[in-house]
Amino acid sequence: MEATQSLAPRTDWTRAQITALFDLPFDELMFQAQTAHRAHHPSSEVQMCTLLSIKTGGCPEDCGYCSQSASAESGVKAEKLMDVDAVLVSAAEASAAGSQRFCMGAAWRNPKDRDMPALVQMIAGVSAMGMETCMTLGMLTEEQAGQLKEAGLDYYNHNIDTSPENYSKVITTRTFQDRLDTLDHVRGAGINVCCGGIVGMGETRSDRIGFIHALATLPRHPESVPINGLVPVKGTVLGDMLEGTPLARIDEIEFVRTVAVARITMPASMVRLSAGRESMSDSGQALAFLAGANSIFTGAKLLTTPNAGDDRDADLFARLGIVPLQGEEPMRAMEVAE
Numbered sequence: 001m002e003a004t005q006s007l008a009p010r011t012d013w014t015r016a017q018i019t020a021l022f023d024l025p026f027d028e029l030m031f032q033a034q035t036a037h038r039a040h041h042p043s044s045e046v047q048m049c050t051l052l053s054i055k056t057g058g059c060p061e062d063c064g065y066c067s068q069s070a071s072a073e074s075g076v077k078a079e080k081l082m083d084v085d086a087v088l089v090s091a092a093e094a095s096a097a098g099s100q101r102f103c104m105g106a107a108w109r110n111p112k113d114r115d116m117p118a119l120v121q122m123i124a125g126v127s128a129m130g131m132e133t134c135m136t137l138g139m140l141t142e143e144q145a146g147q148l149k150e151a152g153l154d155y156y157n158h159n160i161d162t163s164p165e166n167y168s169k170v171i172t173t174r175t176f177q178d179r180l181d182t183l184d185h186v187r188g189a190g191i192n193v194c195c196g197g198i199v200g201m202g203e204t205r206s207d208r209i210g211f212i213h214a215l216a217t218l219p220r221h222p223e224s225v226p227i228n229g230l231v232p233v234k235g236t237v238l239g240d241m242l243e244g245t246p247l248a249r250i251d252e253i254e255f256v257r258t259v260a261v262a263r264i265t266m267p268a269s270m271v272r273l274s275a276g277r278e279s280m281s282d283s284g285q286a287l288a289f290l291a292g293a294n295s296i297f298t299g300a301k302l303l304t305t306p307n308a309g310d311d312r313d314a315d316l317f318a319r320l321g322i323v324p325l326q327g328e329e330p331m332r333a334m335e336v337a338e
């Protein structure tokens with residue numbers, strides 16, 4: 001099976017084609033990833049996004065990786081939804097630090113209708129600062145997606161997280177199909193989609209193939225594809241399972257292969273090197289950028305876990321010659337042209 005690539009986005013990828021990409025010699029894989037990258041994106045530019053947990057902990061879902069699940073014993077305390085003003089203070093700081101997108105995350109199975117007015121005010125306030133807005137609030141009804149769109153939400157993050165066949169081993173309180181249904185509601189409302197998942201959860205390569213295949217064969221590719229490396233948190237099912245078994249953790253080369261295959265199969269999407277950067281080596285991150293990652297989370301904290309931090313990032317970017325993204329994302333520009 002020859003692992004050929006198309007430079008135009010296509011949604012008819014087969015599992016065999018994706019398997020063949022994963023199996024390529026590393027240099028060939030990186031060459032194909034760079035070719036796909038440069039057909040759609042400027043080189044050396046990386047988008048800077050900032051995360052804020054607007055509602056932390058106490059989540060009724062049982063995602064095996066997550067510190068915020070009520071079923072985890074991670075020490076993360078359940079908090080209420082933040083006040084709008086406090087969210088806007090954080091957003092202003094992120095904007096001053098050069099962030100281009102502000103992503104607000106809530107530890108909910110789904111937002112309640114009574115939460116919607118505050119969410120709408122957060123979107124309006126952040127947009128007024130000139131940053132793009134993103135929210136990740138769990139499952140949405142069609143109506144809620146419509147309300148967020150009307151408020152001006154640019155992106156909604158909702159990850160499929162892993163392959164369809166591995167899903168029930170990681171999460172039991174919802175199904176893969178539930179995720180697809182919310183993604184449909186988000187698309188239907190005209191909000192840009194941010195959808196990816198986590199590797200390094202002890203899954204097999206076949207699961208990583210199934211994960212990328214599910215993303216690359218969605219009716220339209222997500223505009224943003226976050227690839228998270230599991231941040232193992234003590235007290236969570238996966239954090240405890242992987243503790244002390246470093247061999248079960250994904251190695252950096254395999255992580256970079258996953259990024260490269262995402263880049264090749266979804267060439268016009270932004271691929272975000274998301275959680276997990278803190279524990280990656282600088283060379284591992286450099287390889288991930290070479291493999292086509294062109295977006296990151298900045299700052300010292302993700303939602304509840306540490307992130308690389310601005311000083312380390314500034315140092316790494318100076319050594320790599322990386323600068324913040326200058327223009328518009330290719331898939332959004334395409335939308336305007338359509």
Ligand code: SAM
Nearest residue numbers: 065066106107108136138159228229230231275
């Ligand atoms: N509750 C909402 C949901 O799950 O859709 C939104 C927030 S949730 C924390 C967003 C995403 O963060 C998850 O889908 C998962 O991909 C990622 N995530 C959570 N905990 C993680 C961890 N320990 N390591 C890596 N990624 C993680």
Ligand code: DTB
Nearest residue numbers: 105136226274275302303304305
């Ligand atoms: C995504 O794919 N990664 C971000 C964002 N979407 C919301 C979250 C990463 C969370 C890492 C674990 C934590 O800090 O709790």
Ligand code: SF4
Nearest residue numbers: 059061063066069107
């Ligand atoms: Fe809740 Fe989201 Fe964490 Fe799952 S990933 S437990 S839905 S906050």
